[in-house]
Amino acid sequence: xxxxxxxxxxxSKMILVYILALLATAFxxxxxxxxxxxxxxxxxxxxxxxxxxxxxxxxxxYVKLVEELGIMKMFINSAVIVxxxxxxxxxxxxxxAYALARFDIRNKQLIAFEVLSIRMLPPxxxxxxxxxxxxxxxxxxxxxxxxxxxxLSGLPFVVWVMRVFxxxxxxxxxxxxxxDGCSRLEAFWRVMLPLLLPGLAATMVIVFMFAWNEFLLxxxxxxxxxxxxxxxxxxxxxxxxxxxxxxxxxxxxxxxxVVVLVLLMQRYLVRGLxxxxxxx
Amino acid sequence: xxxxxxxxxxxGDKAQRAGERRAGLLLLTPAFVLMNVVGFFPMVYSxxxxxxxxxxxxxxxARFVGLGNYAKAFFDxxxxxxxxxxxxxxxxxxxxxxxxxxxxxxxxxxRYPGFFLLRTIILIPMLITPIAVGIxxxxxxxxxxxxxxxxxxxxxxxxxxxxxxxxxALLSIVLVDIWQWTPFMFLIxxxxxxxxxxxxxxxxxxxxxxxxxxxxSITLPLLxxxxxxxxxxxxxxAFRTYDAAFIMTRGGPDFATxxxxxxxxxxxxxxxxxxxxxxxxxxxxVILTVIILIFTKLSGFTRIISEKEGR
Numbered sequence: 001x002x003x004x005x006x007x008x009x010x011x012s013k014m015i016l017v018y019i020l021a022l023l024a025t026a027f028x029x030x031x032x033x034x035x036x037x038x039x040x041x042x043x044x045x046x047x048x049x050x051x052x053x054x055x056x057x058x059x060x061x062y063v064k065l066v067e068e069l070g071i072m073k074m075f076i077n078s079a080v081i082v083x084x085x086x087x088x089x090x091x092x093x094x095x096x097a098y099a100l101a102r103f104d105i106r107n108k109q110l111i112a113f114e115v116l117s118i119r120m121l122p123p124x125x126x127x128x129x130x131x132x133x134x135x136x137x138x139x140x141x142x143x144x145x146x147x148x149x150x151x152l153s154g155l156p157f158v159v160w161v162m163r164v165f166x167x168x169x170x171x172x173x174x175x176x177x178x179x180d181g182c183s184r185l186e187a188f189w190r191v192m193l194p195l196l197l198p199g200l201a202a203t204m205v206i207v208f209m210f211a212w213n214e215f216l217l218x219x220x221x222x223x224x225x226x227x228x229x230x231x232x233x234x235x236x237x238x239x240x241x242x243x244x245x246x247x248x249x250x251x252x253x254x255x256x257x258v259v260v261l262v263l264l265m266q267r268y269l270v271r272g273l274x275x276x277x278x279x280x
Numbered sequence: 281x282x283x284x285x286x287x288x289x290x291x292g293d294k295a296q297r298a299g300e301r302r303a304g305l306l307l308l309t310p311a312f313v314l315m316n317v318v319g320f321f322p323m324v325y326s327x328x329x330x331x332x333x334x335x336x337x338x339x340x341x342a343r344f345v346g347l348g349n350y351a352k353a354f355f356d357x358x359x360x361x362x363x364x365x366x367x368x369x370x371x372x373x374x375x376x377x378x379x380x381x382x383x384x385x386x387x388x389x390x391r392y393p394g395f396f397l398l399r400t401i402i403l404i405p406m407l408i409t410p411i412a413v414g415i416x417x418x419x420x421x422x423x424x425x426x427x428x429x430x431x432x433x434x435x436x437x438x439x440x441x442x443x444x445x446x447x448x449a450l451l452s453i454v455l456v457d458i459w460q461w462t463p464f465m466f467l468i469x470x471x472x473x474x475x476x477x478x479x480x481x482x483x484x485x486x487x488x489x490x491x492x493x494x495x496x497s498i499t500l501p502l503l504x505x506x507x508x509x510x511x512x513x514x515x516x517x518a519f520r521t522y523d524a525a526f527i528m529t530r531g532g533p534d535f536a537t538x539x540x541x542x543x544x545x546x547x548x549x550x551x552x553x554x555x556x557x558x559x560x561x562x563x564x565x566v567i568l569t570v571i572i573l574i575f576t577k578l579s580g581f582t583r584i585i586s587e588k589e590g591r
Contacts (some may be wrong), residue, residue: 028463
């Protein structure tokens with residue numbers, strides 16, 4: 001009797017699991033679907049009720065973003081600021097991680113936790129002194145200010161994640177290179193770096209993501225010349241008549257690079273996000 | 281994990297070669313400069329500003345007022361209201377997304393065909409720019425035209441006012457936060473569940489333990505380190521929530537969503553009361569630090585980390 005019913009039970013359990021999994025996925029996917037479709041709707045069809053599900057897609061929102069708001073300029077601003085700050089954080093952070101992983105340094109732990117404390121610092125707290133000092137130094141609304149700020153906020157990720165990646169590479173590999181006559185620098189460049197590349201790429205994606213999506217510092221420390229994408233997207237809602245279509249299109253444009261990059265680098269995502277504490 | 285760290289530790293001592301005594305410090309220098317010039321110096325400067333009445337819109341002369349700003353903050357009910365709201369927001373959002381993440385991890389750990397694709401889709405919300413998240417949820421939550429109310433009426437429920445009513449506004453932004461950050465918790469908890477050892481579960485199966493018993497006596501205790509780390513990171517981030525609240529409500533209606541970061545933004549950049557704003561910032565920072573310390577103490581976080589560090 002039970003031998004007959006076991007496959008049926010297993011089958012109905014499987015159906016139930018699939019239904020739950022699909023429901024959960026729908027909850028997380030629906031707003032994204034809605035953002036993409038809203039960006040392809042005309043403003044009339046966004047504000048019709050009941051909502052339209054089938055409509056003639058139009059690219060007019062994207063065209064307006066480029067022509068009326070000049071979003072290309074902000075895209076370039078974002079790319080330059082985030083690109084340079086990510087590189088800066090990667091270089092400074094990887095050097096520090098190498099030092100912490102391989103050298104005897106006094107108060108190693110203390111230094112590591114000092115770096116970590118930056119991760120805890122809320123930007124709303126650091127933005128005020130940065131604002132005052134930036135105006136005083138004349139770097140307000142320039143690339144340099146945001147580059148420095150984002151490099152700093154990326155630093156704890158790079159130091160902690162790269163430290164774990166470096167520790168995972170056996171010391172003996174590097175020592176072999178040193179015995180073969182490489183200098184310390186050559187050993188790092190020729191032996192360690194190739195092995196660290198996946199880790200570096202994964203960390204870079206995380207740092208890129210946080211800087212690219214950052215809004216608070218960008219909105220307070222820029223006024224015009226160095227505006228980034230999230231700032232201009234927020235501005236589309238400030239106008240008297242809110243341009244929902246344009247706002248959604250801006251949302252799609254700014255989210256796309258991060259989604260693509262991170263999904264390509266999914267493998268080390270957990271390790272990166274937990275600053276190396278959890279292995280993915 | 282522990283293996284690789286302990287070998288690295290032994291190697292770390294050997295790595296030091298003659299003439300390399302300063303090399304380590306030299307390598308630390310760029311990070312050290314970045315940290316102090318961009319990080320700690322502005323914070324110390326902010327401590328100084330907090331002792332003055334600096335306001336650039338009043339001519340920008342900073343007069344020393346001692347602890348006046350801190351005394352003023354003590355009686356600033358609006359600030360304590362904002363802080364209280366932030367506590368409620370963080371507690372609701374972090375506990376719900378933790379519970380959801382654990383349930384999702386158990387579900388997806390069944391590993392049926394196609395689940396990898398679904399898991400990847402579930403990751404996407406945490407990658408969306410928070411400003412874009414605010415925009416799309418504001419579109420969906422429009423009380424008269426939004427798709428959420430349409431869905432509610434179709435399945436026979438009452439339409440809601442969402443962010444337009446002071447009684448549901450906070451819950452609405454909690455919902456948005458849960459939507460965006462449950463994937464983050466899920467990603468980490470799932471990684472934890474996938475790497476659990478098999479043997480305790482086999483032993484439990486032999487002993488005939490039920491699924492619920494297994495979950496509470498084996499799965500959850502084994503997952504604890506991973507959950508603690510994910511929760512700590514989430515608390516830190518939820519505490520600073522600004523973007524979506526700024527886009528969706530700006531603290532309204534009737535200050536129902538006036539989170540600390542939204543209130544601080546108003547003090548600092550609407551009325552430019554930077555001296556007072558700096559004092560509030562420092563109070564907030566101290567409170568956040570205390571919360572984190574209490575959490576790390578209660579959760580055994582320091583023990584987890586020092587075990588991982590293996591020293």
